[in-house]
Amino acid sequence: MTINGETVKRITQTTLDGGPALPAAARTSLSEKVRHRLLKIITARESTLGAVVILLVLYLSWASPYFFTAGNLTVVGRQIALALLISVGMTFVILIGGIDLSVGSVVALVSVLSGEAMVNAGLPPVVAVILALAAGALVGLVNGSINAFAGIPSFVVTLGMLAVARGLSLGISGGSTISGFPPGFLYIGQGAFLGIPVPVWIAAVVAIVAHFVLTRTTFGRHIYFVGSNEEAAKLSGIRVRRVKISVFVVASTLAAVSGILETARLSVGQPAAGNGYELLAIGAAVIGGTSLFGGVGGILGTALGTSLLLLIQNALILLGISAYWQQAFSGVIIVGAVALNMWRRQRN
Amino acid sequence: MVTHPLIAMRGIVKRYPGVTALRDVSLSVESGEVMALVGENGAGKSTLLKILAGAARADEGVIEISGETVQVHSPRESQARGIAVIYQELNLANDLSVAENIYVGREPKTRLGTVDFRTMERGAAELLSSLGIDIAPTEIVGNLNIALRQMVEIAKALLIDARVVVMDEPTSSLTEEEVETLLKLVRQLRSNGVSVIYVSHRMREIFEIADRITVMRDGAVVGVRDAKTTTPNDLVHMMVGRELEDLYGVRTSPVDATATPTLEVRGLSSGKLLHDVSFSVRPGEILALAGLIGAGRSDAAMTIFGAAKRGGGEILIDGQPMALRTPREAMDAGIGFVPEDRKHQGLFLGLPVRENMSSASLSKISRLSLVSRRRDRDLARQYAKQLGIRESAIEVAAGTLSGGNQQKVVLARWLARVPKLLILDEPTRGVDVGAKAEIYQLVRKIASEGVAILVISSELTEVLGIADRILVMREGYGVGELAAAEASEKRVMAMATGVQEDVS
Ligand SMILES: Nc1ncnc2c1ncn2[C@@H]1O[C@H](COP(=O)(O)OP(=O)(O)OP(=O)(O)O)[C@@H](O)[C@H]1O
Numbered sequence: 001m002t003i004n005g006e007t008v009k010r011i012t013q014t015t016l017d018g019g020p021a022l023p024a025a026a027r028t029s030l031s032e033k034v035r036h037r038l039l040k041i042i043t044a045r046e047s048t049l050g051a052v053v054i055l056l057v058l059y060l061s062w063a064s065p066y067f068f069t070a071g072n073l074t075v076v077g078r079q080i081a082l083a084l085l086i087s088v089g090m091t092f093v094i095l096i097g098g099i100d101l102s103v104g105s106v107v108a109l110v111s112v113l114s115g116e117a118m119v120n121a122g123l124p125p126v127v128a129v130i131l132a133l134a135a136g137a138l139v140g141l142v143n144g145s146i147n148a149f150a151g152i153p154s155f156v157v158t159l160g161m162l163a164v165a166r167g168l169s170l171g172i173s174g175g176s177t178i179s180g181f182p183p184g185f186l187y188i189g190q191g192a193f194l195g196i197p198v199p200v201w202i203a204a205v206v207a208i209v210a211h212f213v214l215t216r217t218t219f220g221r222h223i224y225f226v227g228s229n230e231e232a233a234k235l236s237g238i239r240v241r242r243v244k245i246s247v248f249v250v251a252s253t254l255a256a257v258s259g260i261l262e263t264a265r266l267s268v269g270q271p272a273a274g275n276g277y278e279l280l281a282i283g284a285a286v287i288g289g290t291s292l293f294g295g296v297g298g299i300l301g302t303a304l305g306t307s308l309l310l311l312i313q314n315a316l317i318l319l320g321i322s323a324y325w326q327q328a329f330s331g332v333i334i335v336g337a338v339a340l341n342m343w344r345r346q347r348n
Numbered sequence: 349m350v351t352h353p354l355i356a357m358r359g360i361v362k363r364y365p366g367v368t369a370l371r372d373v374s375l376s377v378e379s380g381e382v383m384a385l386v387g388e389n390g391a392g393k394s395t396l397l398k399i400l401a402g403a404a405r406a407d408e409g410v411i412e413i414s415g416e417t418v419q420v421h422s423p424r425e426s427q428a429r430g431i432a433v434i435y436q437e438l439n440l441a442n443d444l445s446v447a448e449n450i451y452v453g454r455e456p457k458t459r460l461g462t463v464d465f466r467t468m469e470r471g472a473a474e475l476l477s478s479l480g481i482d483i484a485p486t487e488i489v490g491n492l493n494i495a496l497r498q499m500v501e502i503a504k505a506l507l508i509d510a511r512v513v514v515m516d517e518p519t520s521s522l523t524e525e526e527v528e529t530l531l532k533l534v535r536q537l538r539s540n541g542v543s544v545i546y547v548s549h550r551m552r553e554i555f556e557i558a559d560r561i562t563v564m565r566d567g568a569v570v571g572v573r574d575a576k577t578t579t580p581n582d583l584v585h586m587m588v589g590r591e592l593e594d595l596y597g598v599r600t601s602p603v604d605a606t607a608t609p610t611l612e613v614r615g616l617s618s619g620k621l622l623h624d625v626s627f628s629v630r631p632g633e634i635l636a637l638a639g640l641i642g643a644g645r646s647d648a649a650m651t652i653f654g655a656a657k658r659g660g661g662e663i664l665i666d667g668q669p670m671a672l673r674t675p676r677e678a679m680d681a682g683i684g685f686v687p688e689d690r691k692h693q694g695l696f697l698g699l700p701v702r703e704n705m706s707s708a709s710l711s712k713i714s715r716l717s718l719v720s721r722r723r724d725r726d727l728a729r730q731y732a733k734q735l736g737i738r739e740s741a742i743e744v745a746a747g748t749l750s751g752g753n754q755q756k757v758v759l760a761r762w763l764a765r766v767p768k769l770l771i772l773d774e775p776t777r778g779v780d781v782g783a784k785a786e787i788y789q790l791v792r793k794i795a796s797e798g799v800a801i802l803v804i805s806s807e808l809t810e811v812l813g814i815a816d817r818i819l820v821m822r823e824g825y826g827v828g829e830l831a832a833a834e835a836s837e838k839r840v841m842a843m844a845t846g847v848q849e850d851v852s
């Protein structure tokens with residue numbers, strides 16, 4: 001994975017846990033520049049996490065004959081992709097110091113809505129997908145507006161939405177699953193392009209765009225400002241409410257994208273989809289170094305965090321640990337990894 | 349028998365990534381003495397005190413208390429050894445009461461093991477009244493102004509029977525009158541045999557209170573002086589390594605009295621805080637708002653900037669009435685605002701200095717909402733240079749800078765927008781003499797370029813030194829205006845407090 005120099009720089013600065021700070025590199029020679037860049041990469045917070053992910057992959061390749069097979073890698077890749085879409089959106093929300101607990105329910109809502117639209121109403125897949133995305137965006141708009149205008153903490157607003165969206169999907173579907181999707185739709189969940197699953201392509205593009213938005217655009221700056229100090233952001237002329245609402249729309253829309261892909265992957269629309277995804281997404285973002293207080297973090301860390309969590313899940317399966325126990329494991333690992341991360345930062 | 353100093357720090361070294369904050373620093377404090385610690389921003393004063401307080405760990409060096417070498421690894425250990433610290437940034441729980449804050453971590457318990465609020469409130473009331481502080485122990489700290497919160501912090505420190513009270517810039521947010529109360533408190537401590545380490549950038553206070561003065565520069569001690577045998581000029585020289593002749597500068601060209609005011613305020617009101625205030629500032633003019641804390645000066649500034657709701661009155665920019673409902677509208681009208689509380693209202697502490705500087709000028713450094721890294725960097729370099737911030741600081745988190753440099757960063761943010769009206773609320777709070785002179789020279793310079801300046805300051809000498817005109821406020825009303833020539837400390841104070849004095 002190539003690491004963009006600029007990101008690494010931002011991260012070393014903001015968290016202060018890099019090694020020795022670098023002198024102004026304005027007029028240094030090329031080789032020295034390369035050395036600086038390398039040093040930055042090595043001291044960046046992401047590198048530890050990256051190393052852990054690589055070690056885990058190596059270990060799994062050694063410990064299980066099934067891990068490094070095309071079949072398993074495709075499965076894991078797809079899972080990471082679907083989770084990454086949600087984690088990226090979650091990262092946006094956490095960066096402003098908020099949280100979105102409703103993403104899992106949005107997945108269910110979208111899953112049911114796309115089933116209703118395509119199977120029961122017979123709408124063409126493109127129209128159905130657009131409708132489902134719009135529903136997702138609408139959920140975010142509601143979350144964000146209540147949070148921004150009524151000042152109700154996002155934790156509470158999205159906890160309510162978690163129940164509302166889940167309830168809606170159960171109500172609309174009558175609690176049953178919907179199948180019989182057109183094959184063209186299933187392709188986006190099950191097909192592959194150049195040998196790589198379509199969801200992986202989509203998630204990769206989304207992650208790269210999100211990274212770009214956060215590091216290179218004014219909207220990205222606004223997000224960090226609001227998360228770092230809302231009052232100061234307001235007094236710098238930033239439209240704080242607009243930023244907040246946008247961020248929730250991003251999170252819900254990405255959850256909707258993930259929901260559509262998952263529906264296509266499983267060939268069923270189901271009201272039980274997406275259960276517990278919020279925990280996974282929050283865990284991935286925080287393990288990746290995004291601070292729950294806002295203002296610190298980024299997509300690279302989130303991508304690594306997501307990969308780590310899903311590789312561990314895969315490992316549990318490959319090592320033959322009962323599915324019943326896996327959720328407990330995941331919970332322990334998420335909290336443990338977050339604790340480790342915080343301890344590491346505090347020590348610095 | 350050899351007598352040992354109460355506190356002796358020897359050979360202290362502290363390194364942060366990229367900077368050595370302290371190199372071989374020694375400090376000794378006798379019992380019952382007030383030791384002042386002075387030095388430029390970033391000299392390492394706070395760092396040294398954090399080490400004494402157990403809030404930071406030295407890389408090298410020893411701490412001795414009454415001759416005995418001790419290890420202080422945590423604030424708790426340091427408190428247990430009788431060291432009480434009042435930090436530059438207050439450490440209070442704003443949602444709790446005054447009594448709860450004073451007793452935090454030491455709550456008296458009832459027999460059932462629950463907190464004994466009655467004993468706690470009685471104790472707090474006694475402590476506060478013995479210090480001459482008029483606050484109810486049940487008051488919620490969040491409702492108090494900064495000065496009173498500071499008093500609570502001091503009371504909290506005194507609860508632990510401290511042998512040494514460390515005060516890091518205790519007066520930076522106090523008005524003159526409140527400073528007097530605090531100094532009285534310090535004297536009282538000294539007469540009780542308590543030692544005080546006192547950090548301040550205000551020379552007057554230092555000479556009023558200190559027995560000895562330790563001067564620091566660039567992470568090292570450059571000398572220890574007896575307060576009686578040294579002068580402010582000597583100290584400044586030791587601190588900055590050069591002479592500072594004219595702190596506030598002088599006006600080079602007269603204000604055009606016929607020009608349309610850049611800002612005119614008529615009958616401005618806002619809630620209970622501001623009533624019917626009127627004034628105007630012309631291009632190139634420096635108007636100061638003087639008054640006690642709570643007089644409504646900051647409220648006036650916030651209202652003009654669109655950050656507080658306007659209850660009534662008119663605001664005219666260049667003669668045109670303006671709505672100014674949000675900071676954004678105020679900025680579009682050409683107003684810049686350096687707020688009072690830089691930590692909570694000014695800075696993005698975790699973000700790089702560069703991003704802090706360009707945060708109000710993003711449209712300038714971006715196209716189609718794409719930020720140009722080059723223009724971002726150039727902007728930061730330009731203003732870092734203009735304000736005397738070292739270039740290597742541009743990429744570090746703003747929160748790691750010393751107080752004065754943090755202030756310069758906020759200033760840079762607004763200079764980068766080239767405003768026509770710049771509102772400065774306590775622009776030199778916690779800023780060292782050298783930087784203060786730099787900031788005021790800068791203010792003079794932009795004023796001479798035609799920018800109208802509205803400055804709020806609680807330091808009277810500063811108000812008198814920089815302003816062309818002074819509007820004195822009291823309890824939300826404008827109580828009078830003075831031209832620089834007719835103003836004196838006494839007159840301003842009399843108007844600010846409403847006490848009729850003979851001002852001849
Ligand atoms: N946590 C930190 N990380 C990195 N550098 C730091 C940190 N804390 C302080 N420094 C650096 O150490 C030096 C000394 O800072 P310190 O705050 O002690 O100065 P000071 O004398 O108290 O200044 P002021 O008068 O502005 O309060 C500065 O260069 C500052 O940038």
Ligand SMILES: [Mg+2]
Binds near residue numbers: 751
């Ligand atoms: Mg300090």
